Amino acid sequence: MAAHDENCPSVPAAPAGTEGVVDQASSVALGAHGLVKTFAGATALAGVDLAVQAGTIHALLGGNGSGKSTLIKCLAGVYQADAGTITVHGEDIPVRQMTPRRAREAGLRFVHQDLGLFDGLTVAENFGLDSGFPVNKLRGIRWEALRRRVDELLASYGIEVRATDPVGTLRPSQKTMVAVARALADQQDSEFALLLDEPTASLPEDESRELMAALRARANRGQTIVLVTHRFREISEVADDVTVFRDGRVAGRGPVAEMSTATIVEMMSGAPRMEESSSGTNRPVHPAQRNSHPDGSSVDSPAPLFEATNLSSFPLSGVNLTVAPGEILGLAGLAGSGRSTVLRAIFGDAPLNSGSMNLNGVSHQPSSPADAVRSGIAYVPENRHRDAAFLDLPVRENVSATVIARYWRRFVMNRRLEREETQDLILKHSVRTDGTEQPISRLSGGNQQKVILARWLRRNPRLLLLDEPTQGVDVMSRRDIYRSLRSSAAQGCGVLVASSDLDELAEICDRVLVLVEGRVAAELIPEDSGRDVLAAAVMSAAPDHPAPQEGP
């Protein structure tokens, strides 16, 4: 059964009386009724109902800025909703009384998008801050006992991290796993509900699968789980039910088994789904592909736009690659395989031990990222909070950061032009914001990413480097981004995409290099080999021992 609000005619109408699902079903572990939340007059939640059955995995889906994280934060008491009721195991909690402590007492555990870990502290210290430090009779902290308990817990989740590791040295995927383990540290029974806001956004496929399997096992033992994700594959693989959000409202809900991807996308966007080639069959075959195609060897390939020979920069060892003008080259590999380091080396942000690079036939030896930018290279990093976004600054200054000189005329800043162009970019990239002056920190995660992409794409770079370009980006915007990348490539830009999302690489790349422990282990043309062969190439590379850490 799928229910919906009256603004979504494409979804079958809810049978009369199902509006009160939250209160009616006795097996509902977590519910919300009529939740409203506004920020300075802007409505983030406009009367949201939610009903999560005990012992199930319930997915929350919706476009960027549709209200998913706001709902999670209201349930967590991080934000106080303006109106509505939250119900946990039959107990109604008025939203005004919901605080983080009340949520915890009620049995709710959260892993938020920002994970809430302190980089400067060790893993054990982060656990201690969350659930308390064991103390001896003299109130001294029993560090050894804490470390032992945390090590056992990490091992029980198969997390290859030690209690004494500083969190700042962990990869994003390791941090996510640590945050999940920490949230579950005191959960022994099914009375608790675990709510995760995009836990797999920064995880490679093998690790997200592991996490999903762990969540499924917990749900099978009675754990109630709420999962925010943009990855449809995860929803179809592990979720029982889904609630779909659009513009702060519930656009539809129902069992996953009864909802097709097309229906869900229609609910999210409010418009019938535009059929688009996902297999890439409409894509012109790039000459660079034919060059490496087993039976297409006779076609001349264009001179490479970019060439790297024998690159070595830990963990890379002797990497060769070329990017032709207009080519989209993918970099696949497990965490620690060196994907990100390739991009950072090209961008002048990782020192080379050996090797040489050429851009447009000229030796490329960037002494710094600024040097690389001057050569026409753009780089969208994986960690937008740390490396890309100026969180306190407005959207306008964030998108202008790479072209600021164009607004200065005889010592006067042309703010009007800057605002107009920012507004155009907001529309072009479908950024959901209150306007050009809204601080980027107030945007949803996916919208922050769109702003950062807009900043770089507007420079029309010769070589565009992207690390996890659609992490946290919704399915509609993802299509917009792919279109932008293809259109940049059509104008001759070379694009190099490192991604843990194999569907993404299969969809947009002309060629994909698979990296294993810093070396190129395979080269594939996804259009010919298909996504599963690509996945097999990446997975077969799984080392028996922990992957080496890439540099910061």
Ligand SMILES: Nc1ncnc2c1ncn2[C@@H]1O[C@H](COP(=O)(O)OP(=O)(O)OP(=O)(O)O)[C@@H](O)[C@H]1O
């Ligand atoms: N602290 C805040 N101040 C002002 N507006 C906010 C704040 N937090 C969220 N919003 C706004 O509320 C709306 C819903 O945002 P929310 O983060 O809940 O979306 P989301 O569905 O989680 O998006 P995403 O998938 O991109 O993470 C957005 O328009 C966002 O800009």
